[in-house]
Every structure is written in structure tokens, then in C-alpha cells.
Amino acid sequence: MRRNVQRRKRRGLAFLAVCVVAIAVILFIRYENLTAEAPEETAANSQTSEQPSPAASDEPAVSDEPTDTPTDTPSDEPSDTPSDTPSEKPSDKPADTPADKPAIATAGEEDGYAVVAQPASIAVLVDKQYKLPDNYEPKDLVYPDVRFTFSEKIDKRKMRKEAAGALEDLFAGAEKDGIYLAGVSAYRSQATQKTLFNRYVKKDGLEKALTYSAFPGTSEHQTGLAIDVSGSDGKCAAEDCFGGTPEAEWLANHAPEYGFIIRYPEGKDAITGYKYEPWHIRYVGKELAKEIDEKDLTLEEYYNAVPVSK
Ligand SMILES: [Zn+2]
Numbered sequence: 001m002r003r004n005v006q007r008r009k010r011r012g013l014a015f016l017a018v019c020v021v022a023i024a025v026i027l028f029i030r031y032e033n034l035t036a037e038a039p040e041e042t043a044a045n046s047q048t049s050e051q052p053s054p055a056a057s058d059e060p061a062v063s064d065e066p067t068d069t070p071t072d073t074p075s076d077e078p079s080d081t082p083s084d085t086p087s088e089k090p091s092d093k094p095a096d097t098p099a100d101k102p103a104i105a106t107a108g109e110e111d112g113y114a115v116v117a118q119p120a121s122i123a124v125l126v127d128k129q130y131k132l133p134d135n136y137e138p139k140d141l142v143y144p145d146v147r148f149t150f151s152e153k154i155d156k157r158k159m160r161k162e163a164a165g166a167l168e169d170l171f172a173g174a175e176k177d178g179i180y181l182a183g184v185s186a187y188r189s190q191a192t193q194k195t196l197f198n199r200y201v202k203k204d205g206l207e208k209a210l211t212y213s214a215f216p217g218t219s220e221h222q223t224g225l226a227i228d229v230s231g232s233d234g235k236c237a238a239e240d241c242f243g244g245t246p247e248a249e250w251l252a253n254h255a256p257e258y259g260f261i262i263r264y265p266e267g268k269d270a271i272t273g274y275k276y277e278p279w280h281i282r283y284v285g286k287e288l289a290k291e292i293d294e295k296d297l298t299l300e301e302y303y304n305a306v307p308v309s310k
Contacts, residue, residue, distance in 0.1 A: 104130060104303045113218060122162065122285050124223060125303050128210075128273035131217045135190050138224035146171045148183040149234040158187040160224035163259075163283035167227065170258040179250040180232035184279065188221035211275060220263065225283040238279050248278040256293035259286040263299065271298050271306050 103124040107117035113131035116124055120139070126132055143157050144164035159167060167183075174181050188196075194216040200209035220226035230237035231247040242248050243266075252262055263282040264274040284292070284299070292302055300306050 104305055106130070107133070110134065110217070111215070113215075119223065122225065122283070123288055124225070125299055125305060126218060126220050126223055127300060127305075128215075128218060129305065129307055131215075132190070132222055134217060136217075136222065137189065138187070141187055141224050144168055144183070144186075146183055147181070147232060149230060149237055155187055155189060155192070156185045156221075157183065158224065159227060159283075162285075163225045163227075166259045166283055166286075170255065170260060173254060173258065174247075174250055177250060177254075179247055181229050181247055181251075182232045182234060182237075184228040184230050184234075184237045185221065186227040187224045188219060190216050190219075190222055193217075193219045193222060220280075220282055226263065227281060228277075228279045229281060230279060238277075240276075243276065243278045251281060252278065255281050256289040257286075259283050259289045261289050261292050261299070265298065268298050271300050273307065 103116070103118060103121040105117040106114040108115050110131055114129055115133055116126065116130050118124065119126075119132045119136045138160045140161040141158040142161050142164045143153065144159050144167045146168055148157055158164075171181050193214060197209065197213050197216055200213045203209075214220070228238045229247070229251065230242060231245060236242040236245065251260075255262060260281040260283050262278060263280050264272045264277040266276040266278075269275050282299070283289075288302070291297075292299065295302075
């Protein structure tokens with residue numbers, strides 16, 4: 001009997017031990033599951049919560065770059081290039097042309113002549129190609145205070161103010177050298193030139209008249225910048241015999257000092273369209289007169305406006 005009781009006790013203890021182990025295993029497994037889940041969750045949370053923040057802080061940096069570069073480059077280049085090129089080119093070209101040769105800029109045609117656009121320019125070119133606008137009249141005509149071969153106060157005594165002052169200086173300069181000059185004919189209106197020209201055409205025919213008289217509108221006398229000059233005695237006034245006189249010599253040598261040129265020099269008739277006229281002086285200003293004299297040019301050659309010979 002004792003042996004049976006002891007066996008039952010042992011079996012009971014063993015069963016208890018198995019139960020304790022089993023419970024301990026179940027508890028351990030459960031605990032492991034709990035601790036294994038927890039790190040995954042926190043890792044997932046920390047990852048998702050961290051990732052958006054660097055991404056958000058990156059985006060502004062990325063959005064800065066595109067806004068800087070596109071606004072800098074396109075705004076600078078288009079505003080620079082279009083504003084530079086059109087503003088420089090048009091301002092240069094009109095400035096070049098009038099500054100270079102304003103006196104031969106033309107404004108249309110008339111009677112086969114180019115009509116000068118700036119007839120009041122001191123350096124205006126008027127010849128057998130370049131004509132003054134119809135009935136042009138200078139606005140500043142005055143009576144120069146010099147000797148004339150006549151005493152009447154009439155149009156042909158007049159010159160433009162600047163030219164008149166220069167003529168007074170020229171006459172005074174000549175007198176210092178013992179040369180006494182006299183004015184023969186200065187300003188001439190287009191109407192007067194027309195009367196003169198028609199008279200010459202009647203007498204000599206159109207072709208010959210054109211060699212010594214200007215077609216109305218093409219006379220330098222109409223500019224108020226030209227004058228025919230003789231000796232004070234009036235001999236050979238506006239005639240070939242004036243050539244070679246001391247007065248003609250003095251004019252050829254000294255007129256440029258006062259801003260005048262011998263407008264129709266000897267041997268240049270193919271260029272000027274006129275035979276030698278040692279008495280016809282033309283005011284162009286001191287600077288231009290000096291250049292034309294030193295380079296032995298005509299006004300046509302100076303302007304590179306030499307007519308093509310037919
Ligand atoms: Zn003349």
C-alpha cells in the first residue's frame with residue numbers, strides 16, 4: 001500500500017512540473033512576440049516621421065534653384081540683347097549719315113536734279129546735280145559792309161549773316177596786303193536767276209548757256225553763300241580777263257583763310273560743270289575751306305559727288 005501512495009505522489013509532482021514548464025514556455029513565447037512587435041512598430045514610426053521632414057526641407061532648396069536660374073538667365077539676356085541692338089543701330093545710322101555729309105542729303109528729285117534736304121547748311125552742295133528746293137530763300141540775308149561795284153542797296157549785295165561777316169574780314173585782310181576788292185554780285189533769287197538764264201538761252205542756246213549760267217534753282221548765288229568779286233575799279237568783273245590779276249592771285253592764295261573757296265577752279269570744269277571762274281568765291285566755313293584747299297579738291301570731290309561723264 002505504501003508503494004502505491006508514493007507512486008501517486010511522484011506522478012502528481014511530475015505532472016505539476018510539466019504544467020509549470022508548459023506555462024513557463026507559453027508565457028515566454030507570448031513575451032517574445034510582444035517584444036518582437038514593439039521594435040518594428042517604433043522603427044516604422046520613426047522612419048515615416050523622419051522621412052517627410054528631410055524631404056520637406058529638401059524641397060525648398062530644390063525650388064530655390066529653379067526659381068533663381070530661370071529668372072536670372074532669361075530676364076537678363078532678353079532684356080539686354082533686344083534693348084542693346086535696336087537702340088544702338090538706329091541711333092548710330094542716322095547720326096552717321098547727317099554728321100558725315102548733311103549738305104548733300106537729298107529729299108526727292110526735280111527737273112532731273114536731286115533736291116538737297118538741308119539747303120540752309122553752310123556746307124551745302126548746289127551744282128548741276130544738286131538743286132535747291134523750289135524758290136528756297138535764305139532766312140538770314142544781310143548787307144555786308146564792303147565795297148561794291150555799284151551803289152544801290154539791292155538783293156545782289158546781300159549774303160547770309162555768317163558769310164557776310166567772313167567777307168568783311170576777307171576784304172579787310174586784302175587791304176592790309178594792298179589789294180582793293182569790290183563785290184560784283186552776291187545773292188540772287190530763283191526768279192532773278194530764271195530771268196537771267198532765259199536771256200542767255202535766247203542768246204546762245206540752252207547747251208551753251210548751261211556752261212556759264214545755272215539752271216534756275218541750281219545757282220550757288222541763291223544760297224546767299226557765294227559772291228563774284230573783282231578789283232575795286234570793276235574792270236573784268238566776272239570776266240575771263242580777271243584771271244591772272246593781282247586780285248585774282250590774292251583770292252586764290254588767301255580766300256580759304258577766311259572760309260571761302262574758289263568754287264570753279266582751273267582745269268576742273270569736267271567735275272564742277274563750269275569753266276574756270278577766278279572771281280566766284282563760295283563760303284563753306286574755315287575748317288572745310290582749309291581742307292578743300294590743302295587737298296586741292298572741289299566741293300564735288302570733297303563730297304565724292306563727281307558727276308559721271310556721259
Ligand atoms: Zn558767281
